[in-house]
Amino acid sequence: MFGSRTDREMVTCIACGERLSRSDAREYDKHGDRWDRRDKTFEYVCKACFGEMSRHPRGDLEATLDAAGAGETDRETFLEQFRELSRSESE
Structure with a gap:
């Protein structure tokens, strides 16, 4: 109703x-x-x-975004943290 x-x-x-x-x-x-x-x-x-949206597995993408401060920090800080986290995961 x-x-x-x-x-x-x-x-x-x-x-x-x-x-x-x-x-x-x-x-x-x-x-x-x-x-x-x-x-x-x-x-x-x-x-x-x-x-x-892709339905393919994304590994730990969401965890990395969360750890980098996605949506909670300014763009420059987020990108810097995401880049560092991504480097350490690929090593």
């Missing part, structure tokens, strides 16, 4: 930045365990970006 809470909630696609209703988005869990919902917050991807 009035729609569910998720129909009214707006989210932002982490890939393209589009604002859309949560019901029109796909949940993305950077830790790879979207089924365990206890104490978890999700990020969202619009259907178009979700369709373009």
Whole structure:
């Protein structure tokens, strides 16, 4: 009748930045365990970006992004930390 809470909630696609209703988005869990919902917050991807996502294993990419401070530090610091972490993993 009035729609569910998720129909009214707006989210932002982490890939393209589009604002859309949560019901029109796909949940993305950077830790790879979207089924365990206890104490978890999700990020969202619009259907178009979700369709373009690679389904190939990414190894420890999310862990490296998290360790480098993705979304929590300025761009220059993040890139420097990501480069250093990536070098140490490939050695």
